[in-house]
Amino acid sequence: MSFSVTAPSTRQKWIAGILVIGYALITLLPLIWIVATGFKSSPDAIAYPPKIVFDPTVEGYVNLFTTQTRLIDGNAEAVEDLPWYEKLVRERGNTIVGPSRFSERFFNSVIIGFGSTFFAIVLGTAAAYAFSRFKVPLKDDLLFFILSTRMMPPIAVAIPIFLMFRNLGLNDTHAGMILLYTAVNLSLSVWLINGFIDEIPIEYEEAALIDGYTRFQAFYKVVLPQAATGIASTAIFCLIFAWNEYAFAVLLTSGTAQTAPPFIPTIIGVGGQDWPAVAAGATLFLLPVMVFTILLRKHLLRGITFGAVRK
Amino acid sequence: MADVVLENVTKSFGDVLALDNISLTVPDGSFVVLLGPTGAGKTTILRMVSGLDNPDSGDVSIGGQSMTGHTPAQRNVAMVFQQYSLYPHLTVRQNLEFPLKSPLLKTPRELIDQKVKHVADILQITHKLDNNATALSGGEMQRVSIGRALVRDPSIYLMDEPLSSLDAKLRSELRIELKKIQADLGATLLYVTHDQIEAMTMATHIGVLDEGKLVQFGSPREIYENPVSIYAASRLGQLRINILPADLFPGAPTGARFIGMRPEHIAQGEGVESFVKRVEHLGDQTRLHLVYKDHNLVTVTDAHTPLRSGDVVRIQPSNPAYFDADGNRLTQG
Numbered sequence: 001m002s003f004s005v006t007a008p009s010t011r012q013k014w015i016a017g018i019l020v021i022g023y024a025l026i027t028l029l030p031l032i033w034i035v036a037t038g039f040k041s042s043p044d045a046i047a048y049p050p051k052i053v054f055d056p057t058v059e060g061y062v063n064l065f066t067t068q069t070r071l072i073d074g075n076a077e078a079v080e081d082l083p084w085y086e087k088l089v090r091e092r093g094n095t096i097v098g099p100s101r102f103s104e105r106f107f108n109s110v111i112i113g114f115g116s117t118f119f120a121i122v123l124g125t126a127a128a129y130a131f132s133r134f135k136v137p138l139k140d141d142l143l144f145f146i147l148s149t150r151m152m153p154p155i156a157v158a159i160p161i162f163l164m165f166r167n168l169g170l171n172d173t174h175a176g177m178i179l180l181y182t183a184v185n186l187s188l189s190v191w192l193i194n195g196f197i198d199e200i201p202i203e204y205e206e207a208a209l210i211d212g213y214t215r216f217q218a219f220y221k222v223v224l225p226q227a228a229t230g231i232a233s234t235a236i237f238c239l240i241f242a243w244n245e246y247a248f249a250v251l252l253t254s255g256t257a258q259t260a261p262p263f264i265p266t267i268i269g270v271g272g273q274d275w276p277a278v279a280a281g282a283t284l285f286l287l288p289v290m291v292f293t294i295l296l297r298k299h300l301l302r303g304i305t306f307g308a309v310r311k
Numbered sequence: 312m313a314d315v316v317l318e319n320v321t322k323s324f325g326d327v328l329a330l331d332n333i334s335l336t337v338p339d340g341s342f343v344v345l346l347g348p349t350g351a352g353k354t355t356i357l358r359m360v361s362g363l364d365n366p367d368s369g370d371v372s373i374g375g376q377s378m379t380g381h382t383p384a385q386r387n388v389a390m391v392f393q394q395y396s397l398y399p400h401l402t403v404r405q406n407l408e409f410p411l412k413s414p415l416l417k418t419p420r421e422l423i424d425q426k427v428k429h430v431a432d433i434l435q436i437t438h439k440l441d442n443n444a445t446a447l448s449g450g451e452m453q454r455v456s457i458g459r460a461l462v463r464d465p466s467i468y469l470m471d472e473p474l475s476s477l478d479a480k481l482r483s484e485l486r487i488e489l490k491k492i493q494a495d496l497g498a499t500l501l502y503v504t505h506d507q508i509e510a511m512t513m514a515t516h517i518g519v520l521d522e523g524k525l526v527q528f529g530s531p532r533e534i535y536e537n538p539v540s541i542y543a544a545s546r547l548g549q550l551r552i553n554i555l556p557a558d559l560f561p562g563a564p565t566g567a568r569f570i571g572m573r574p575e576h577i578a579q580g581e582g583v584e585s586f587v588k589r590v591e592h593l594g595d596q597t598r599l600h601l602v603y604k605d606h607n608l609v610t611v612t613d614a615h616t617p618l619r620s621g622d623v624v625r626i627q628p629s630n631p632a633y634f635d636a637d638g639n640r641l642t643q644g
């Protein structure tokens with residue numbers, strides 16, 4: 001077998017393209033299905049055999065954002081003056097009585113997810129830098145201890161945390177959830193970022209010290225830009241965890257601070273099995289992580305800087 | 312610019328004694344070259360002066376002021392590192408501007424541009440200014456890292472083998488350039504090299520290091536002509552000094568174990584008989600490899616010598632140096 005470093009031929013490019021697109025289709029199929037279901041009508045969503053081609057409607061989204069009751073006859077106003085979403089609901093004999101809790105829950109997810117990611121990254125970077133650059137007594141033991149906090153399944157510590165939260169008045173609060181997710185994510189961020197900072201030769205900081213900068217400025221101007229790739233990918237991991245976390249969220253939140261994951265399944269119960277609304281919720285729920293990942297893609301793809309090394 | 316003085320500086324890393332009671336003065340405006348084999352402690356001395364490391368005992372002072380407790384920034388020194396020279400996330404221009412923009416210097420914009428351009432011209436990297444620092448050849452990186460020091464006007468320039476990966480032409484040009492900076496601007500340099508020519512042509516003073524000890528300090532001439540030991544003698548000279556048992560030649564003083572002769576200290580025509588093993592014509596001169604009583608010697612001779620391998624040449628020492636059993640110079644020699 002021989003490998004060549006010449007540019008691929010047109011045919012090879014075609015084959016590669018087809019393979020990649022095929023693979024993408026397979027992995028993206030569930031995603032496409034969810035997005036599509038969000039735009040189906042209720043009967044279409046559960047039709048068998050499944051409908052590939054269907055009349056798109058935003059019914060699911062309207063249901064997701066509103067609470068409705070059956071319309072009592074005789075209450076008919078001038079249908080012409082109603083907004084489009086009310087008309088849509090009327091077609092099924094319902095009327096909108098108010099907004100649903102979805103946007104609140106979604107906003108909770110945003111605050112708690114991004115908030116805990118922010119703290120996990122800031123604290124994790126500071127700790128990782130210290131572990132990487134200073135003589136920390138019992139360094140290896142401390143690092144292992146930090147990692148060990150991640151070893152048990154969340155459920156194992158759920159009860160003690162629940163009791164602690166209740167005594168501290170943190171149950172069902174944003175601060176409590178941010179604190180909890182920060183704590184859980186810290187072990188990951190300290191370990192990952194520590195690895196990235198270890199890779200950056202200390203000579204760069206020394207050069208900056210000589211060039212007239214303080215230790216903190218050297219960290220800020222020389223270490224941080226070079227660790228950006230690693231920190232960005234760590235942030236994505238932290239966000240994904242906090243965003244998707246279900247077990248703690250079910251246990252510790254019920255109202256004010258409830259996040260989207262425990263909320264979305266409750267949509268099913270409201271007025272029959274409303275799959276399009278669930279799918280619409282899931283679609284919207286997927287978006288922030290996707291956008292965040294795409295925004296940070298530049299840093300992820302920049303790859304490894306080999307460094308201006310003279311050997 | 313200022314005098315830099317090391318006083319009884321000792322530094323060890325674990326079991327390794329990197330610097331053993333070093334006392335050394337770098338006079339204001341001088342060009343001091345540190346010579347020594349790998350591991351002798353050259354880089355460690357530069358780090359002591361820069362403040363990146365601190366001595367276990369002893370004192371470093373710059374301009375008469377003790378530097379104990381001063382950060383590298385407060386010492387206002389510029390350093391060219393032996394390794395990892397450039398900030399990889401910046402362009403060449405940003406690398407050169409970096410020290411000028413520091414809180415220490417806070418240079419105005421026009422002056423930054425002017426200095427960067429000037430230094431880039433000297434180092435012949437103007438056309439690479441907007442390259443990423445990682446998109447350079449090794450020699451270009453090295454020049455940029457020299458440039459990052461030269462844009463500044465520090466109390467001392469510390470340079471750790473700055474010309475090592477350049478080609479011969481560029482190296483000789485930059486040698487002249489660095490020497491000019493020292494001579495014209497009165498800059499003070501502490502400079503590490505393994506290169507004989509750099510040491511001989513640029514230095515006003517040479518310090519010879521051996522396993523963390525400063526064994527000799529003086530002008531290049533002094534060290535070349537009056538080495539204190541076989542070790543110091545071996546540091547300088549394009550051709551290594553010939554070291555032979557002292558009793559091979561008549562006239563050795565008492566206590567002499569070795570005789571040391573630089574190539575020009577072997578007079579041809581009279582004396583003992585030796586055989587020509589090899590003749591190397593280098594153009595402007597010719598090297599003669601001789602064998603005398605099973606010992607090899609190297610000397611130089613006339614560029615158009617008729618001598619050929621197998622010929623017999625009479626040689627005798629002229630103005631040799633004698634060393635005792637420990638390799639130390641005999642004072643009367």
Ligand SMILES: Nc1ncnc2c1ncn2[C@@H]1O[C@H](COP(=O)(O)OP(=O)(O)OP(=O)(O)O)[C@@H](O)[C@H]1O
Nearest residue numbers: 324327329347348349350351352353354355356393
């Ligand atoms: N950070 C360190 N930790 C442990 N040992 C060190 C450290 N820095 C230097 N040393 C040791 O100190 C001694 C002197 O090192 P130094 O770097 O000063 O040598 P050098 O003369 O610059 O050598 P070279 O020509 O190879 O650069 C060596 O034995 C080296 O192994």
Ligand SMILES: [Mg+2]
Nearest residue numbers: 353354393471
């Ligand atoms: Mg060195």
